[in-house]
Amino acid sequence: MLHEIVTQGFLFPNEIEVLWSLMIVLYPYITGLVAGAFIVSSLYHVFGKEELKPVAKFSLVAAFAFLMFACTPLLFHLGHPERAFNIMFTPHFYSAMSGFGYIYSFYLIVVLLEIWFVFRPDIIARAKSSTGIMKALYWVLALGSMDDSEEALHIDHKITLVLAAIGIPSACTLHGYVGFLFGSLKSNPWWSTPLMPVIFLMSAIVSGIAILIVSYYIVMVIKKQPVDNKCLKSMYDFLWGFFIIDLTLELLNELASIYAQTQSYSIIAQLTEHRLQFSYEILQLGICSAIPLVVLGFVSLKTMSDTLRNRLGLICSALILIQVLAMRWNVVVGGQLFSKSLRGLTSYMPTFLGREGILVAVILFTMPFVVMYVFNLILPLFENKGDEAQG
Amino acid sequence: MNHTSHIIRFAVVLVAVIAGFFILRGFLVPDSFGVQGDYKYGYHRGASDAEQAALPALYTGSKKCAQCHAAETAEWQAGKHAGVECETCHGNWQAHNNNTKDKAGKDSSIEACLLCHGEVEARPADFPQIADMKKHVEDGGGAYEKGMLCVACHSAHSPQQ
Amino acid sequence: MVTSRRDFLKQAGWTVLGGGLMASFVELPASKAHASSGDRTHLYAYVVDTHKCIGCGKCGEACRAENKVPDEFYRTWIERYTIYADGHVDVDSPHGGEKGATPIKKAHIDRSFFVPKLCNHCKEPNCVQVCPVGATYVSRQGVVLVDEKHCVGCGYCIQACPYGARFINPKTHVADKCTWCYHRVLKGLKPACVTVCPVGARQFGKVNDPNDPVGKLIKEARLQVLKPEMGNQPMVFYNGLDKEVR
Known part of the structure; x- marks a missing residue:
């Protein structure tokens, strides 16, 4: 099971x-x-994209669920996870990494606040209708305040709007910032580009929309409810639009590197040819980009039956999820597969078991969905059937 | 009727959490932590410097060796290896001092000499290197025997040529 | 009523947040700093003479013993460059060069030489710049150190170092690197690698001391540093660097 490291040069x-x-x-x-899920929820809450209403709550909770587990992979990687809070206790702000704890916390608070205000009417309604432990739980969630008067909800709505508006730059900051972590390292020619934060941000939005499409569809199938086709169509449109920007930037980055041919070019060429051929050339820039780019274009521009559109949209979303995962792999792992002497390559394959293995990764990736499931048991992620049938 | 009580409650919870964080931080950050010099390169736990400076030195230099091995020291200083520290070939003083019976650092094998004096292309051309032992011995006017050691002709401590 | 409450809340919130942040990060240097540490100076420098190195590997061996460096990781290592007549460049460093070098059985070599490597203890070390928690720093004497009790082991410094000088120590799970034998240097000794070098290819001394051979070399000799384009301003200087060395 252990991967034999193969070096070259x-x-x-x-x-x-x-x-x-x-x-x-x-x-x-x-x-x-x-970031992507939050943008979708903001498109409804801030920009008034009414057709996205069916996924407005869901996308907000999805953002929260992913946010809860965004840091957990880091804990499995750190040499001393018990010291993780040093990053907030003794932040060294010259480091691009040190801001993460604060940006993350700020964003978590914004999302939590927004969820609370959006769900407050539901919390209060359920607090009134339930009994026993559940009643107590809802009472705690409502922080003991049962004020669901018109005036209170009006204030809530205004705050929600402000929070969503704060949330958009926060989401962009959070993810653009993750790109900056890599883009700012001058020692690594594969990472060091000012385009990195923008590429990370665009691919983040794209992947967030794609995962909402896929999970919304699956949830509706499980719930045996009809999907809202108008809502899905709107998400396909946004997915296509953002994906065009994302892919353009990725190709621009590649083109600039090929054209400039700096000292590091020969090793980068070897890297993409020998080590990242499948994940970069075939997946990221090949199959998983070309198909969604073309097919989503048709989905967005051509009239077709709902069934066909949803099938195509779903396949493209899945491909885009793979594309973005491949992109993350190619950036993070790819940047470490060549020597800073620019003279050699190493290799990497994750183990299945172990602290940083595939199994842990799968579990960590599943956890946000468990959170969403549990959340849905306590508070409704989707509106009642009656509201949805209209689409 | 006032409709902001729920907002105040949330604010209280939030402020409590943030205050809790700073209180915890006060307890957990070591006293000596701070900026020493400048924030960019000097922000650290001050006690760390002294902790690292206190680590024991294992390689001590030839003066320590001379305390017990005066004759060898004198011999060494008269020869061409005078610039080579005792510990280069014999290993560190501390290990030897912990166990003086340990003669592991005493190696007169041909490999020990060739580690420095074997012929390797990357070595400086003027550095004495031996490619062919037999030729080397005969060039020097000696009679080559199989398994011959360098110390048969040269003193390891004090080679004259 | 509503607005005034909100204004109050807003103000209270900002006061607590702002106050807390100020007290923690801005005031901290004043209250907790050891002002007596004084300003940082780069007291020391290290000079490697590639013309002298014989690639015996004694330096690496001594470093490992002195600093208890775990197997398969290196605080210092020796690279061998071989440039063939056809322009092909071969670089190797088996076991970090610690076990010595074997001859090459190929002809048509234009030139070949050894290059010892170690942490450059840069004046502008970007490994220190990127440490998110203040666990690696430049000491008063200009030595780049790691606080193994504070490091979280994120590895960002390792990615940032252009020279491959850092690694995660598999025993302590924190970043590890050459300290120029800080514990020896402060006792007036030389770093272990310098002590055992039989040919004087590795030298260590004080920058501003005119009586120090290293101080003199830095003033008078035409020395180079590795990857100067990184802007890190290394304090390890090389004599006889080839264009192929990175």
């Missing part, structure tokens, strides 16, 4: 083993889903 002796593992691939991936 010369590496500095401390570079043989890849340090930032699968967990560090997962971290920006989950963080990206947060």
